[in-house]
Amino acid sequence: MFYRETGQFKTTYQADMAVFPIRQDRIGLAFILLVAFAVIPFVGSDFFISSVMIPFLVFSLAAIGLNILTGYTGLISLGTAAFMGVGAYSCYKLTTFFPGINIIVLILASGLVSAAIGVLFGLPSLRIKGFYLAVATLAAQFFLQWCFVRVPWLFNYNASGAIEVPQRLVFGVPVTGALATPETRYFVCLALVVVLTWFASNLVHGRIGRSWMAVRDMDIAAELMGIRLLNTKLLAFAVSSFYCGVAGAMMIFLWYGGGEAADVFSIRLSFNILFMVIIGGLGSLLGSFFGAAFLASLPTIMKFGLPAIGVPLSGATAEHVTFMLVGALIILFLIVEPHGLARLWQIGKQKLRTWPFPY
């Protein structure tokens, strides 16, 4: 009833090609952004912001990165966590080399380092594809994780092997380090995610995104149509690794605040992000957010939500049950809707458009 585009005429080509052609969608998006920027930081508790919202944002960004590679270009990667790790460690190195430069610039720059490494490990994708490629990316995962432990230069030769996040100010406000408030960190995360999502949206809706999707659907046909496979695939690896790298740097600098990073960027994290992409919906930016929201919040809900409603669970049992539940939910979602939450959302919207007279 409220969600109907009757009377909204498209008079220009631009209007027809818009990402959000329906006015209600645009209002909804503006509303969500308003809530995210102006309501949550002031209403949400510190706990909610730092253990629900920030992880959600970080994982969303990583999921977008992987979605560009797997969902849009059709190259399965199991090395996401390693590329996130590259971002985190290069951000750490950059802060030691350039202490005076704005930390946000450094976080973005560390994404570029990650992109370079991503291109390097993306080279085999020209020869191999499918599951073979997935295993090839495991080489990146294990090799880079080994580097994080064994190359002391990466963590400045300190004895613990941990990343120490230094304090950095942006416009006189501490953004990283112990003094940074959850709200500031949340703002920085949110701003980065919004800007990068907008950028990704423009990429995937434009010529580059179309060539990615052509490669995904059938790479030989795409090649015959004049798409250069080398450039397209490597660009996908570069952009994907850039997003993952930024997400990794955000993860350590704005969420964890330092620590033993090598264990964080393990193969399990790679799998988790792949789940987010699949459950959210392959080839959908919105799906990346859905998947991240679902999988990032599930452990927290299990840990704190269930005892609250009277189901007593000890820490270990909760962890086991979470594992079982995640496994079962993955299977359930795949059976109910293999195209992910994004498709469910689309179906729901379509129903809403014709509601209450579907015929």
Place this chain on the structure above:
Amino acid sequence: MGTLYAIFVDPFMQMGSAPDLLVQTLWEGLVAGVLYALIALGFVLIFKASGVFNFAQGIMVVFAALTLVGLYEKGVPAWIAVFLTLGVMFLLAVTIERVVLRPLVNQPDIILFMATFGITYFLIGFGESLFGGNPKQMIAGELGLPRGAVEVKMLGGFVAFQKIDIAAAVIASAMIAGLAVFFQYTRIGRALRAVADSHKAALSVGISLNQIWVIVWFAAGIVALVTGIMWGARSDVSFALEIVALKALPVLILGGFTSVPGAIVGGLLIGVGEKLGEFYWGPLIGGGIESWLAYFIALAFLLFRPQGLFGDKIIERI
């Protein structure tokens, strides 16, 4: 110059000067390779018959071993526990076929792949809540597996062969031979090969895909149990095995996804290559390279032969 010497000359000098050590390393590699090959075998069985890249094979190994030890700890005699575990693996195969595979028929490969991830997670949680997360001792002695080592004097030194490793190699060969006979000479085996060749053609001559899938997953379960026993006898039974099981993936790449001999040869190659690399070249760059060397061997190999050693030639059409 010094670096080149350290990479290309020195390791071989070491090999030549201490041949007994080389033999020992080769043997260690072969033993590790047998275990990789066994896990890869489970993958190949399922991939051939259903086209599913079964990521859960590693966790099925852990789950089978845990069930066996768990049953024994409950007071079930060792050999009865083995048969009960086989029963559990059969139930698992039936459940997976009913709950996961059947509703997902005809979905893209990646969806089925993800579904096996779901199975993995579920089994991790299920196994941990049933048996606890602590490492357990495998009941190797009770199952009649030998202990201790044989020391053989050769090449101017002693080489130690663990009896359990010899037993593992023998049992693995026997099982592979058994599987080969089963595939080649039985009615079900022929049906399995038919399904591997073409699902549609197999369906059209009246082979029940659902039944075949249960059988194949059960066969993979048996392989998993044997692997679990062997692996558990060498170290402990714990969920750490899951990461080691990922090593089966480069083995698959090397051997090809659809080839049983490929899985075996690939497993042995990866095992030997990894141990040699770690022992002779590892110290040059700080050690611990075992964690990724296998993947690099496989990757380097893929660049020259994208379909693996024994895999079917990839023909692409538009």
